[in-house]
Amino acid sequence: MKTYQLAALALSELGVGTVFGLMGDANLAYLGDFVENHGGEFVAAVAEGGAVSMADGYARMTGGVGVASVTHGPAVTNCTTALVEAVRSRSAVLLLTGSTPDVRDHFQDFDLEGFARLAGAEYRRVRQAAAVGADIAEALSRVATTRTPLVLDLPYDLLEVAATGESPRAVPSPPVPGAPAADLVDDALAALLGSARPLILAGRGAVGSGARDDILRLARALDAPVMTTLLAKDLFAGEPENLGIHGSLSHAVAIEELGRIDCVLVVGAALSSFTTDNTALLAGKFVIQIDDRSDAFGRFAPVDLPITGDAAKVMHALCKRLAEADAPAPSGRRVTQLAEAVRALEQKGYHSISGGGTVDMRDAMARLAALLPPGSQVVTDIGRFSTAAWKYLPVEPGRFTVPGAFGSIGLGIATAVGAAASHRDAPTVCVVGDGGAMMGLTELSTAVRHHLPVVLVVLDDHCYGAEYLKLAGLGLKPAHSEVEWPGFAETARALGARAVTVREIDEFAQVAALIEKGNYPLVVEVKADPARRRPHVATAAAGRAH
Template structure:
């Protein structure tokens, strides 16, 4: 067998059921063999960076390793932003490429190990044809064990050389659930019981650990409210202890309670600057950080106590330890008082600005949450628009993600295509602004080619929203941030998708019917006012 055939068989053996990418000299042989000989699926993206975003989205929604493959040289450099996003999001992504032919001054030569290092990814090179099966298995092991992307280099010159087809077992390499140390557990409970107003915060790690019910049981034993990070949004939806998102997306009532809290117990939350407002929201409080990764603890600020454990096991052990000690719930006086405040605050809500040919983004997101079927996957891009989605769009915990850890707009649609390819029994919705949407819209054609159940919602205020606001704050002309885009509906239809343009509330019914009928891929453009003015003042 040739090395490329052995590589294709090894990828299939290690559980790669879908590979995202673009073909070129460095990968076309093993990608072709993977499809033809192994029955694998290859999803061809429009751009290499989008292929990495797709692999990232695939992992975020399944927990499986997301695999992307591109050729050498500029194909690799085109992946830098998406790969850096995956690194910072701790996504399990394997990016396969290959060194250029070993000739003097090859025009596409690139230091692949240096590239990987620059993005923060791991690097592994296949050095001999017979090493390919073992090295591919090792790559999967390292990605799973480290929870960090890896760049696998299968040099071009090896691909057509003979290789031994050694059978390498499927390598799991996943992390085992870590139980909490008993002494550390007692120390944590000692801190919690010595404080008067503890608050419990759950992050993405708590969602992945399935820790929801155990955390709620602990909260009830402590009469403590619960909050989440953005990526754990709606984990406690409908529960009386729920105060929503912790950080700059908090409600007024939640913000007041955060300020009064004297202890924060965080499960599977990184406590990054968005969650803690640059650590300001934790200042003066006892902070207990529970995470199954040692390097995640204290990464963004000092903590009082580290509890290295799986979120679910830790919360369950805390409840059991309290029961052993004869601890009983102090009642729900604090939670009841907070619920009363939340009810009063909810009655005031916000003042809609729908009218005059534009729709309030908040209204649009509330509507979207009402019409999407249960279990829908939701991906949001980042930008000024995203606050409307994050605050007003209800989601299914574990099926919501934001490719925004690197602060780049434009990654949303690619990530959503990967999520849609991973799970085709429910719709996947990408909410994007017009700027980021225009960057990624060509990947709508990928969803069309593979008949994916994708809905792209563009909140279009014809500008780069954050820059619009900042220019206005500086007293400068906002026109520098404004863009006269083509009609997104027309662009969507030209790429083969169905499209609906929403200018008034009645147009939402047309979009809702398209979603209900499974008219996918579907693009919905929501016309919005960049200045967020009152109705009747046309733009």
């Protein structure tokens, strides 16, 4: 067999069913063999960065490794932003590429190892044809274990070499940390029981490990509220202990309570600047952090008591130790009072600005929530629009993600395409702003070609929202941030998708009918007002303009 055939065989035998990518000289041979002779699926992206984002979305939604494959030189540099996003999100992505032919001054020659280091990824090179299967197996195992993306270089010059390779060993499951040290469990429990107003903060690690029930059990024993990071949103939805998202998205009741907290138990959360308001929300508090990676401690914020371990195992140990200690039940009504305050706040609602040909983004998200079937996945891009989605579009924990760790808009659509490829039994909803939509819209054609159940919701206020506000704050004209885009619905139809334009809230009835019939991919273009004005204000302003 030739090396490219061994590579295709290894991918198949190691359980890789789907590869995202763009073909070229460095990868077309093994990708073609992977599809033709091993029943693999190749999802052909429009751009290489899109392929990496797809692998990223696939990895986030499955908990496994997402595989992308691109060719030489510029194909690799096109992956930069998406790969940095995957690195900073600890997403299990394997990027297959290949060094150019070993000739003098090849015009696509590029330092692949330097590229990987620049992005923060790891780098490995296949050095012998016979070792290609073992090297692919090692790379997959490494990515699964470390949750750090890896660039695997399969040189072009090896592809046609005849070799006899051994069958690759199966990729082992990532090691799960053992039981936490008993003294650390005792110290954590002593801190929690000794505090006047403790809080439990859960992150994506708590979702993935299945720690939810023990978190609630401990919270109830302490009469303590629970909160989540953005990526663990809605983990405790409907529970009286739930105070929502911790950080810049917190509601008024939670913000007031955060000022009184004296001890925080952090379960599988990274304590990023958005979660902690640049550590301000942790000031004066005793912080206990549980994480399965020791390098997480102190990365963003100081930690008083770090505990390395699987979130579910540590929480179970805390609950078990608390039961053994036979500690007295709390006598207060703290959670009850907080729940009453949250209900009162929710009853106040908000003042809708829908009308006059535009829809309040909050109304759009609330209406969309009522239309989605169970099991729907949600991916949001980032921007001013995103707070409406994060606050008013409920999600199923583990089926929600945000490609925003690097702060780049425009990654949402490709990430959603990869997520949709991972679960085809329910729609994957992607909520984007108009700027991010224009950056990533070409990958909608990938969803069309591969018949993926994507619902793309474009919240179109024809401007870059954050810049609109900042220009206004500087006393400059916000109009500098406004852009007249082509119609998103019209463009989507040209790419082969179904599309609806929504200017009035009742027009979501058309969206409901299409979702019920499973007519995907579907684009919903929601027209919004960039100034976030009420209808009568917008009408008056329009009159003055004429």
